Amino acid sequence: MSWTEWIANQHTFFVHIPTAAAIFLPLPLIAAQRMGRGIRPWWLICRYLAIMGFLGLILTMISGYACVPNLSPLKGLVTAAGRSTSTVALVYHQFFGTLSLVLGIVTLMSMFRKRKDHESLGLLPFTFGILWAVAILLAHHYGTVIGRAEVAPRKVVTAPPPPAPVLRREDPEAKTPIRVLDYQRLIPIHTSPVKSKPHGDRWIRVWASPEAADAYRSGQALPEGALVVMSTVEDRWGRPGFEPGPLCALEVKGGKPALTYYWGQVPEARRSETGGAQQVYWRDSDPNLRSCMECHSQGMAPAKDRSQWGIPRPQRQGGTKP
Ligand code: HEC
Structure with missing residues (x-):
């Protein structure tokens, strides 16, 4: 003073x-x-x-x-x-x-x-x-x-009302796509895996949320809030192997499709696909998802392009039964 x-x-x-x-x-x-x-x-x-x-x-x-x-x-x-x-x-x-x-x-x-x-x-x-x-x-x-x-x-000046607490909700999926990882909760569209050429020749299964299942099956536009997950496994000798591949998801948010690509542990031999990254989590406007837009610009890939190649029946070996 x-x-x-x-x-x-x-x-x-x-x-x-x-x-x-x-x-x-x-x-x-x-x-x-x-x-x-x-x-x-x-x-x-x-x-x-x-x-x-x-x-x-x-x-x-x-x-x-x-x-x-x-x-x-x-x-x-x-x-x-x-x-x-x-x-x-x-x-x-x-x-x-x-x-x-x-x-x-x-x-x-x-x-x-x-x-x-x-x-x-x-x-x-x-x-x-x-x-x-x-x-x-x-x-x-x-x-x-x-x-x-x-x-x-x-x-009035010295005691202004305390500012209303700003509710900042942390994005719970900032690090891991929790709902996508929980795909087993959803309805399996493929009862057994099909081999998908566009997704690295991996064996895929598509899972859809209940409200989206019918629309997905018939190839119609997915409703708002729909979640479709595609789980993948690597190929082993022409059949689904045991090595998990990336997890892909498609969501309809605010009328717009949003893609997610998550691979928790990329095997060393596959890191050329992820730019060398050991772990990838791409979502929304991630530039790495641009290559997907070739087929997913409208969200769901056209139903006519869907893969049909199922698991081949085991070949009977050793000739006919005695
Ligand atoms: C060459 C076209 C093509 C490209 C590129 C492509 N996809 Fe797909 N995608 C398809 C087709 C076709 C299907 C239908 C499933 C099947 O039969 O393979 C599909 C299915 C999916 C599905 C399940 C929902 C749906 O649309 O059927 C997801 C999720 C998905 N793709 C994510 C991706 C992501 C993420 C990428 C980029 C990393 C990608 N796709 C790149 C063609 C493509």
Whole structure:
């Protein structure tokens, strides 16, 4: 905190001194109007209160101007009309503050006039003193108006409602296509694998979600939310082997098809297909899926292109039975 700020903060403390003087001054001022012996102590009380009030007023003025250093009271008064309550109150506050400074000087001067011991303090200090007290109390009043006006909007500004918690749902499938891996839940379209040329001559089985099964079988457009998974195994001696191949999936999201390609562990001999990667997970707009668009630009491959090559029947070896 800079020293100007510190002084500005003392304003609300210093203000009590002239205000107290303004409250206490009228009674001794009235009492000091009596003529006759023994009236001097009342003069003293009046002078003491006036001096203390005036010194307090100077401290209040200095700390007050530290609060609003670039506002001159008179300039403010001229343009006061049509301003907000707190601005108008500030102008009056400054005006009566400055007026009380002037009246304070006049009051003090009139109180220290030469008087004879038996004389009263006189009507002049009484009049100025009362006017001074009124000016101080008015300045005080407008000060409290500013204080209230400042406190009210500040409450709103300093305590804004806490921002609604942003619900950020993590994508549960960011690392693994969980629903695709759970394909055994779906309806198997192929009861036994067929050899699919377009997919690396692997043996495939297609699995469809219940609402998509009929549409898939008849080769019609898949409904929204449909999930079709194609599981694959490598070929071994012209038959389905035991080495799992990639898992492919087609989903209809927002009316658009979305492909997924997942291979949890690519055998070393097959890594030429995955650009050397040991594990692949391509989905949505992954550039690696571009080659699939040749046949899957509309989503599902045309039914007429589907592979028909099933597992060959075992050849009976060793001739006829005896
Ligand atoms: C040369 C055309 C062709 C290419 C390229 C191709 N596919 Fe296919 N895809 C097919 C055909 C035809 C089927 C039907 C199943 C079958 O008989 O092989 C199919 C089936 C599928 C299915 C099951 C749903 C459906 O459409 O029947 C998925 C999923 C799939 N492919 C994913 C892929 C992915 C991923 C790629 C790219 C890595 C890809 N495909 C590349 C022709 C292709």
